[in-house]
């Protein structure tokens with residue numbers, strides 16, 4: 001079976017299809033003092049190994065709404081694919097189930 005149907009992300013908040021990946025990394029920018037009251041900023045160095053893993057995940061590129069499903073943030077490609085390939089009805093049922101679970105607790 002050849003299923004090459006292109007997956008498409010649709011933002012629940014704003015309806016665009018622009019998908020982004022957000023990651024908080026340590027970013028260092030060298031600053032040099034010029035002596036005449038001016039400062040010069042060099043090119044930023046992003047340390048990809050030093051990031052907050054709790055705050056990464058897929059977001060809408062347009063409104064930055066995080067992608068979440070049934071109360072969980074979608075962080076990995078596998079979760080993203082699962083989410084996008086999920087039957088919309090099943091997806092809705094899971095959302096509802098997590099909503100009522102939240103209200104009961």
Ligand SMILES: [Zn+2]
Pocket residue numbers: 011012013014015016060061062063064065
């Ligand atoms: Zn959006």
